[in-house]
Amino acid sequence: MDRPFDTNCFRRNPKLMKLGEDITLPGMEVGLLTMKKGELARFLFKPNYAFGALGCPPLIPPDATVLFEVELLDFLDSAESDQFFDLTPEQQDRFPLQKVLKVAETEREFGNYLFRQKHYMDARVRYKRASSILQRVSAKEAEQVKVDAAKLLVFLNLSFVCLKLDRPARALAYGEKALELDEKNAKALFRCGQACLSLTEYERARDFLVKAQKEQPFNHDINNELKKLASCYRDYVVKEKEMCSRMFAPRSSPSAGVKDPAMQKKGTDL
Template sequence: MKLGRDITLWGLELGLMSMARGEVARFWFSPKYAYGPRGCPPHIPPDTTVLFHVELLDFIDSEECDVFFELSDAQKDTFPLEKVLKVAATEKEFGNYFFHKQNFGVAKHRYKRALSILDRSCSSEAERSQINTSKVPLLLNLSLTYLKLECPERALKYGKKALEVDQGNVKALFRCGQACLCMKEYSKSRDFLTRAQQIQPFNRDINNELKKWARCYEEYVETEKDMCCRMFDSSCG
């Protein structure tokens, strides 16, 4: 089991690895397993024994991932599809964890690693369908993550990749519309957003984004008008 990056104490890491989901425990840690000779100023003095009350609500079991990444490329290609999908899903969970922590750089890395796991040759149409079903949420998550990272070009790229797999995916259309709006590509943005609205006409997020598009476009037109007026005024002068 891999722990989140906010687990910093050796003793706490060992203790958590001994617990089951939903279990409540109490741990006494000597300084060696806690904050050591430095302590944690100003609250915990040096060389302090500490008590932790812990409830393990949930965890991500990455044992299958560890096994998978130790395989050679040839072995990965023959790894059972069911297990491949499970490994990809686990990597996606890690991505979601870091996304919710607003650590978008690490989330992006996890989502991409999950996609790389799914990049394998398919033996049947049914297998391809299963892989594509797992790919789409990852592509959408990457698109959103790149929007958070203020990289709309990348967000558009992954939104389009999702549409290649599922042409009518509303979230993919929405993400592409958002990305184009960030890039001030107003015509493309409106096209993506109106296509999404046609599928889900009462979707609040889509309708709000179209209102935002209208405001941004109006500001853009006014700015263009002002620039033209200034150009003509200067030429006349």
């Protein structure tokens, strides 16, 4: 057969596929586990590693040897994460801290992948899962630094994805949670400034953005957001003035220019 029986090479956003669920071909599972990120490989699978004695009619005949060309763009190892979520809450609480942190990081990375694909709602679900794991962690003082660092990244992700979902109030809440962990974090200050601007809370937006600019004076995104804030505030002031002018403008008398009907009648009598 000269033409491909299946391909996803022309998809704009290649689908994330899971071994054992989305990918069930024995040869493909074995082959993918030998590959590195960014590698392009060709695999020739005998029938027992492909579609077997039955084939896959009408495209693949029985006992067919098939050729696959695969490019591994990226991958995430979710084995430990899957194992964690199969446990009961009590068993999860006894999970070693390092493994809990790894599970949370895996969930965050899944969220980042979905975010890049612009699947913002699905990304938010992953970030929320990571957040819920970290919120339950009870760590010693020496280990709390690692937990807080992981929480900070998740809160920043949640704030950003909520902005993309047009939920500025939630974005602000997560940004403020990030600032509780690091009050000078430029990204957290920036996210809070963006959220306040969307909520038309201009003074708070300016406070956050000026603090962010102080931490990163040459950050183009922060400086552009301050320019946007200034423009929005000018428009707001102009509209407020126009509204006040209309409210307090002198009104002409409703009877101006209208003659008394009695006088009109007298005129006709004469």
